[in-house]
Amino acid sequence: xxxxxxxxxxxGKKLIMGTTGLLLFLFLCTHAAGNATIYMSSEVFQxxxxxxxxxxxxxxxFSLVIFVLFVVHAGLGIFLFLENRRDPGCRYAVNTxxxxxxxxxxxxxxxxxxxxxxxxxHVFGFTFGPxxxxxxxxxxxxxxxxFYGLFYIISFIILAIHLSHGFWSMLQTFxxxxxxxxxxxARLTYILPAFFLLLFGGxxxxxxxxxxxxx
Amino acid sequence: MSSIxxxxxxxxxxxxxxxxxxxxxxxxxxxxxxxxxxxxxxLNEKLTKEGKDPVTFDHDCREGICGMxxxxxxxxAHGPEKEITLCQLHMRNFRSGDTLVIEPFRSKAFPIRKxxxxxxxxxxxxxQSGGYVSVNTGGTPDGNSLPIPSSVAELAMDAAACIGCGxxxxxxxxxxxxxxxxxxxxxxxxxxxxxxxxxxxxxxxxETMDKEGFGNCTNFRECEAVCPKSIxxxxxxxxxxxxxxxxxxxx
Ligand code: HEM
Ligand code: SF4
Ligand code: FES
Numbered sequence: 001x002x003x004x005x006x007x008x009x010x011x012g013k014k015l016i017m018g019t020t021g022l023l024l025f026l027f028l029c030t031h032a033a034g035n036a037t038i039y040m041s042s043e044v045f046q047x048x049x050x051x052x053x054x055x056x057x058x059x060x061x062f063s064l065v066i067f068v069l070f071v072v073h074a075g076l077g078i079f080l081f082l083e084n085r086r087d088p089g090c091r092y093a094v095n096t097x098x099x100x101x102x103x104x105x106x107x108x109x110x111x112x113x114x115x116x117x118x119x120x121x122h123v124f125g126f127t128f129g130p131x132x133x134x135x136x137x138x139x140x141x142x143x144x145x146x147f148y149g150l151f152y153i154i155s156f157i158i159l160a161i162h163l164s165h166g167f168w169s170m171l172q173t174f175x176x177x178x179x180x181x182x183x184x185x186a187r188l189t190y191i192l193p194a195f196f197l198l199l200f201g202g203x204x205x206x207x208x209x210x211x212x213x214x215x
Numbered sequence: 216m217s218s219i220x221x222x223x224x225x226x227x228x229x230x231x232x233x234x235x236x237x238x239x240x241x242x243x244x245x246x247x248x249x250x251x252x253x254x255x256x257x258l259n260e261k262l263t264k265e266g267k268d269p270v271t272f273d274h275d276c277r278e279g280i281c282g283m284x285x286x287x288x289x290x291x292a293h294g295p296e297k298e299i300t301l302c303q304l305h306m307r308n309f310r311s312g313d314t315l316v317i318e319p320f321r322s323k324a325f326p327i328r329k330x331x332x333x334x335x336x337x338x339x340x341x342x343q344s345g346g347y348v349s350v351n352t353g354g355t356p357d358g359n360s361l362p363i364p365s366s367v368a369e370l371a372m373d374a375a376a377c378i379g380c381g382x383x384x385x386x387x388x389x390x391x392x393x394x395x396x397x398x399x400x401x402x403x404x405x406x407x408x409x410x411x412x413x414x415x416x417x418x419x420x421x422e423t424m425d426k427e428g429f430g431n432c433t434n435f436r437e438c439e440a441v442c443p444k445s446i447x448x449x450x451x452x453x454x455x456x457x458x459x460x461x462x463x464x465x466x
Contacts, residue, residue, distance in 0.1 A: 002466035009421055010391075010431040011458045084389040084430045091321040093224070093237060096290030098386070098440035105435050106388075169434040175456030177449045 013076055018173040020073035021166055027066055032199050039206070042136040042215045049135045074116055081109040104165035111162040118155035140207055140215050149204035156201040160193035167192055218244045219311035223258065225270055226318045231326045231334075237316065247307040251294060252277060252284060254306055272331040277302040279443060282378030285385070286331045287318045292382035292441040300380060300443040320385035324392070324428045335381045337427040338395055342379075345419035346399040350411045367405055374401035376444040383438035383446075389430030394438040396424050397454035398446045404457055414461035421458050 006012040034052070037045045053059060104111070125148075129138050143149050168189035171177070176185070206212040220243045228235030242261075245254050252274050259269035275283040279300040286301055288294040294304040309315065319327055324337040375398075383394035400420055403409030409416070432451060439448045 002462060005418075005422075005466055006462040009458070009462075010425050010429075011421055011455055012462065014431065014433075015455070015459060080431050080433070084433070092287055092290055092318055094287075094290035094316045094318075097437065098291060099436050102435060105433065108433065165434070172434050172448065172452055173455055175452045175459065177452035179449075 013080060014173045017073060017076050017080070018170040020069045020076075021170050023069050024066070024073060025163070025167070025170075027069070028196060032196060035203060036199060038136075038139065038203055038212075038215075042140070045139075046134055046136040070116070070119065074112060077109055077112050104161050105169070108162065108165060111158045114155065114158045115162060118151075118159075121151070136215070139203075140212065143204045143207040144212075146208060149208040152204040153201050156197050159200075160197040163193035163196070164189055216246055216248055218246050219306065219309060219313070221245055221254075221309065221311075222314040224314065224316045225330070227270070227330055228319075228327050230329060235327065237318075245306055247305070247309075249306045250277065250302055251288070251304040251306065252302045270331060271329040273333075274302060279303045280378060282380040285320050285380045285382055287320060287385060289316050292320065292386040293380075293443055297440075298443055298445050300378075303443075320381050322381075322384045322390040322429070324390065325381065325384065333381075335379070337429070338379050338381060338384075338392065340427060341392065341396055341420050341423045342399060344423035345412070345416035346403070348403060348408050348412065350408075352408055361407055363406065371402050371405040374398045374405070374446065374450055377402075377442075377446050378444060380443060382441050382443065384429065386437045386441040387430065387432075388435055388437065389433055391432045391438075392424050392427075392429040393432040393451045393454065394442060394446055394448065396420055397448075397450035400457055401450045401453050404453070413457070414465040417454070417457040417461040418466055421454075 007016065034048055035045075037048045125142055126135065126138060129135075129142075143152065168185055171185055207215070220241070223240045223242060224237045225240065226235055227238045240258060240262075242254070242258055245257065249257070252272070255270060255272060262269045272286065273283045275281040277284070279302060282300075284300055284302045285293060288301070288304075293299060293301050295308055296304055317331065319325075319331045319333050320335075321327075321333075325333040325335055327333050377395060377398035379395065381392075381395070384390055384392050387393075400417060403416065404413050434448075436448055439446060
């Protein structure tokens, strides 16, 4: 069957990683837009959250899809990592990397696993968090905590590193590599993660610094 | 003409089954105008005179066109200078007192035959599975009867510059052969003669590439940095497109 052959091929697996990565990236965009309401006021944020959860079916279907995306993306990522490692890892006595910016590319499985850990903490903290307390209150209390807030900021930095290779890598995997667009892509692969870092990282900073005390 | 003294650490291995090790040699008075392979010749002459086994390494044209030579010098395939093969590397790139660690091109798909000589026939088998045109193209066509835009011809020519040396595989942290395979697919899929077998070719060559035990590309870009013919990873992007379309329409 063509689909089985596609999925078991090296390029097919990469294309699925790229597609799930893109969909997770799009989810990140909608999540960022929703959370940006925190910067307006607790009322706006609370009404956004209430509106969202007044459609439990939509929330459930979306959560399920995102869960599957995570499992496929992380599962394939770890599978490819282990498969590639079968090639004698430290095969040379002297290892020299010729490409300069290889930190992000070398750490993809590790940054990915950290994001997974973060997502678990995040979901258990907020989605399955304290009941009968408005979510805006939970967010304020949790993120005002120094270590909790710091963990969030570190996670967003790691997400930005993951995406700084991931965004470009995804487009290359999709076959998008053309001199006319390469400069733009090379810039976007830093600008977009930095944008997420500012938007998401700003939230714990907002509460930790006391700027959100009257939230 | 100046000359330099070097310490060499060279991988010695009897055959595929035996364990190898790095052995140290000292060479004095190497002329800086020598090529890297000529330096190895000097070492081998010395070893032969001492009644020792000379270092086995592949070579043929010694002018960067055949793709036979290649070794990893201080961690870099084909040595420190860009866009050249090992035979084109000159000893003026090194200083007196330098230590050079010389290792074979390593990959799961490249068994070591002896010392620095590896079996790269896995690359040949990728070609055998589809890297050719087998449809009957008829007699010599009239001039300009097959119009090809010069920009396309240039791209095909750039891809066709690949000499199959395997440095891309040797330098890839995953041991992937994507740069090689993408060059061989691009040189045909860009031109009219390559069209009839285009989809079948993409599927077959990728399948062989995976079967031979090469790794998965994770876009590290080490390959294009060491490639002596500066094959661009733009070819890998093209290969990904070719494979996707072929899988959807003919897989
Ligand atoms: C919000 C969460 C995440 C987003 C938006 C994301 C995004 C991406 C993107 C766009 C790519 C590039 C795909 C390609 O090269 O074709 C990628 C690659 C990768 N991701 Fe993620 N990812 C996320 C979470 C994770 C998690 C939880 C893991 C767990 C291990 C992970 C591991 C990897 C690995 C190993 C790669 C492969 C790198 C490569 O081959 O270039 N990612 N990610
Ligand atoms: S793509 Fe470059 S490095 Fe790879 S086999 Fe061809 S010439 Fe050698
Ligand atoms: S010996 Fe022919 S390319 Fe080096």
